[in-house]
Amino acid sequence: MSLPFIVFFVCAFLAVLGALTLILAREPIHSALALILVMVSLAVLYLLLGAEFIAAVQVIVYAGAIMVLFVFVIMLLNAGIEERTDFSKLAKYAGLPLGMFLILFLAHWMAHSLIGQQVANGVAGTNVSVATRDLSHQLFQTYLFPFEATSILILIAILGALVLAKKDE
């Protein structure tokens, strides 16, 4: 049992735990915290896979910005305990089995797919990690247009959010 395995299993456990908590918690803020936990542990897994930059971005943007937004909204609307209504019989009876089936099926397939058999020497550390410089080359040369497109998308999103949230006089 070597270090990467330990790190992996700890983080995986935390991630799954967070996901379950997200489902089971009735207090929205708890769900938010659980999701943050998931994200952080995923970030660690990225480190393990040698994607340092992505890990950092994951924490900064997801945990640091998006989830803060969520927490804010929860505080603002001060969303209380979730009421467990069951108007949708379909969701009540079909949802869980389907979800479970999907989980098991996907997991099984992933475990036995060819690509899955490939092995990664994924350990956090500069030696095997992706050079951020190469990533930036990809981002600003190969994928320059999508990058610009996303930036425009962000701008539009900001405007949209402003317009929506603005108190209409």
Next chain:
Amino acid sequence: MSIVPISYYLVLSAILFGLGIVAFVFKRNIITIFMAIELMLNAVNLAFVAFARAHDQLDGLVFVFFVIVVAAAESAVGLAIIITLYQNRQTLNIERINLLKF
């Protein structure tokens, strides 16, 4: 240095994705449903990174980057919508917001 098979990561991402779907179906609070979506996105990102590592290509990481950006935009707008929705309906329970029907 010892190694973790890619399939482990894939299985984990599959599980997280499935849990996200379950949450998506089972939560009643719109905000939480939103979080479920974010969870699914994260699972997909994990798969992306794992594949990128498996093929030693950076494209996967770039994809993750884009996914994150789009997720940011989407959550910004979505939350704004939720706020206005709440101001109009005084509820966050998605089952009580069912005017759009036949």
Next chain:
Amino acid sequence: MDFVTQHPVLVVSLAKIVGLMFLLMTTLAYLSWFERKVIAHIQSRWGPYYVGAHGLLQPLADGVKFLFKEDLTPPGADRFVYILAPMLALTLAMTTIALIPFGPPTVQWLGQSTLIVADSSIGLMFVFAITSMGVYGVALAGWSSNSKYPLLGGLRSSAQMISYEVALTLAVVGVVLLTGTLNFNEMITSQSGYYLHFIPRWNVVPQIVGFLCYFMSAIAETNRAPFDLPEGETELVGGFHTEYSSFKFAMFFMAEYANMITVSCLATILFFGGWLSPFPDSWTVMRYLPPAGLLALAVYLAYDTVVLARGIARIQLIVVTTGALVIGLACLHPVVLTIIQGPFWFLLKVGLIMFFYVWTRATLPRLRYDQLMTFGWKFLLPVALANLVITALVKVWPLLVNHG
């Protein structure tokens, strides 16, 4: 056990972490003393005086007081989050120290560079990642206390932190452009060299605007005066930690100081050449500055010991004096001398910036909230952006010229 031998990293890192924790804790404790002293003297007072010589034992007393106060939780508070918030705050605040290099990576032990815990290739990003998480401590604290002042304080401070984080990052990006790396050590080494053989080639010279932006937004980021709206006593009592008492409150307190240290370290690294000595190596005399300073301190303390004749204080003074003397003498040993150079200069610079912090707090009045926001969004952000753009232009100018 073989597991440990398999991973020497663990051993070294563990050792470093423990040591660093110890140092950090004491520093945090004595920072309060430092701050009070400085402000007092600025306001022509004595400050802490009675508990030990120069009130040197004041922090100890405070700690004891915190420990023995009643730890109460407000009714209807969300216990889990209520407890989680201060932990989160302190942990995150202290984690960043792990990424800070106190000395050149050449100083090594077991093949690991000793004076840094985690030398990441993108250390800066990680620092920002962790600090960005810092918001939760405040926000959750405010929310979980189930009371309106903390909630408002929490919302305010988190809003403030988020808005100033943008300016902070933008201000730093200029430096990143200049040095072309995210790794701290590389950044520092890229600042080595001198203008005119004696003015150090630090980033603060070309990036003066960036530095000012950084420093102001850093003050706001750490919720310090004049931007300490969250604990604006006059309007919302104590801000987000109103409802917190005893050790949880202490945690927030320490977290604040830890954050101050972090941003000061960052400032040192980014703008003031980190552990680089301000003097050219040719001035060999300067290598003896650390021991000299310590010995001078020892002499002064000894004089004190003689003058102030009291029980506890004297014993304490003797201890401190001998400590300073021993360390000072040890520093004369060449090996230690080389090792000590980096940390000495680094800590000196950090200390000076901390002094700046305190100084500003003692000097400037508090802003109004709207002024704060206006300042952040409408002044700092544009200036930082302009600085960034100009830096980028200067950076690519040669390319533009060459490629027509």
Next chain:
Amino acid sequence: MFILDHLWIIIALPLLGAAINGLLGKNFSKPIVNSVGIGSIALAFLAFAELVREFAQLPAEQIPWVKTYFTWITAGQFKVDFSLQVDQLTIIMLGVVTFVSLLVHIYSTGYMAHEEGYYRFFSYLNLFVFFMLTLVLAANVVLMFVGWEGVGLCSYLLVGFWFLKQSAISAGKKAFITTRIGDFGFTIGILLLFWTFKSVDFGVIFKQLVSGPPDAVVSTSVLTTICLLLFVGAVGKSAQLPLYVWLPDAMEGPTPVSALIHAATMVTAGVYMVARMNPLFSRAPIAMFVVALIGALTAFYAATIGLVQTDIKKVLAYSTVSQLGYMFLGLGVGAYASGVFHLMTHAFFKGLLFLSAGSVIHAMGGDQEMPHMGGLRSKIPITFWCMFIATFAIAGIPGFAGFFSKDEILEAARSGPNANIWLWLLGLIGAGFTSFYMFRLIFLTFFGEPRYDEHKVHVHESPYNMTVPLICLAILSTVGGWVAAPHLVGGTDYFEKFLHPVFATYAPASSLDGLKQSLEAAGIAGSQVSVVAPPAEAAEAPGMMLLHALTGWPVLIALAGLVLAWWFYIKSPQTPKKLAESLRGPYTLVLHKYYVDEFYNAVIIQPLLWISTNVLWHVVDEGVIDGTVNGVARVSRDTGSELREIQSGNARSYATWVVIGAVGVTVLMLGLWGMVR
């Protein structure tokens, strides 16, 4: 060689004019409309003149000159270029079209001066010219067909120009539909042509024809079928039996239109087409005979109707039909050149007749009934003289254009290649009738006592912009025929000599006709050797020949018609009435145009209407089609009303549906198909 290289300019100019007038003309003042309309045609005419100059310098082996601009259609083997061609025949047609249309444009500025939609009229006219030129210049059948249909369209638009008049509308429709029947045959002919020769280019087809002995390339029966089908198109377009009925009604249109389209140019398109296709027809004797027969019959038949018409334009219309018949007779008996010659002269004098008639109507304030006229000679002298000359020309009085052409045709029918005495007889009697009814028209209109109310109608001569074209045409109607004059004294017929290569180059080897000798000419790459077949009297002295020609049957019978008309309508005006009384049966029959319209109405139109109403409309459309559509709609509506229950408005259900879909897709892709491994 500017124009030769840029033939498109000639057809582009009228199109441009049409576009400008049609799109912007609404806001133009009359002068601008005039300058655009006339200017474009005048430029086209100048271009034509330049073309003639360059064409004259063209070495013989480069004729026909074909210019391909771009490929228009390609569908597998079927390839149509936008290519234009110029040869002698084209030159003649171009000259006629551009010149006459120019005059008509000028005339219209006067005639249409007070009409609504002035600009519309001119843009239509320009459009017509564009299509007509396309038809003439086309180097392949399909492009020709484009022009063919285009002129049909313009004819429809112009006949129905006064679209508030019910009669005008129905006349336009009648013209369009009747010609459409012919075009149907034409289309099939084109398809068969392509199917046979694997090409639609004239050049290619004709070369294939001469590539081997007849029947070797393509069997005569097929050829005959093609020719007959094409001829059906010609019959429709050129108003021959039995599809002539539209032309008289088309007189509802403005008179300039009648002059340009229904006398000079469009109706002659059929003649041009047959002439253009002469290599095919020459190899299909039966088709040739059919053409000749139809032509002769039409010539005679239409003339008989013309005898009793009282509407001045109707008379002219029937005379047009009969003259076209003569042209076809000429083509049919193998005297292509004579047919085209008559086409040209006819364009002049019939255009003149119509324009003069228009002038008369103008003077009479819109009244077209001859019984209301009379004694106009002194009132409108210019019109009178012009019309008089034109009448001499059409009646075949020696010295005038019509004389030469008609004489040649009848000559060919009597003694020419594949001559037929009966056809000649028909033509001859028709000629007699022609001169009779034409002089009847003259006498009724211009001589005798005025039969109109002096106080109501203020007869006045037309303005110059109307009379000048008349004069031009009058001159041409007089001298237009003299190019053929030497023929009478055994000399060369310059017209035929000019056209000779067109009809000689691809003439069949085996044909026993007068073009036999011209085969050698063809052998010398169409070098223009005169090969007028000197008939029997070639032996005689020129003087005798001239005498023969001047005292030939046509002349005598024409004079007879003149005298008869004079007797009937000047000497004793009551005779016609008596005559009508005595043989009432034939008279009424003819007066009602042999009840052909009624016959068509009863035999074709009514049944068609009945079927359309009771079968197609009530059963097929309402029952089947609407039923299907409504049924589909009902089914979808019902299913929708059932399915919409699913849309509960509960987002969680939707989410579940999404999940179901996701599961389905996943299972399919990964489990069943195993797409990703």
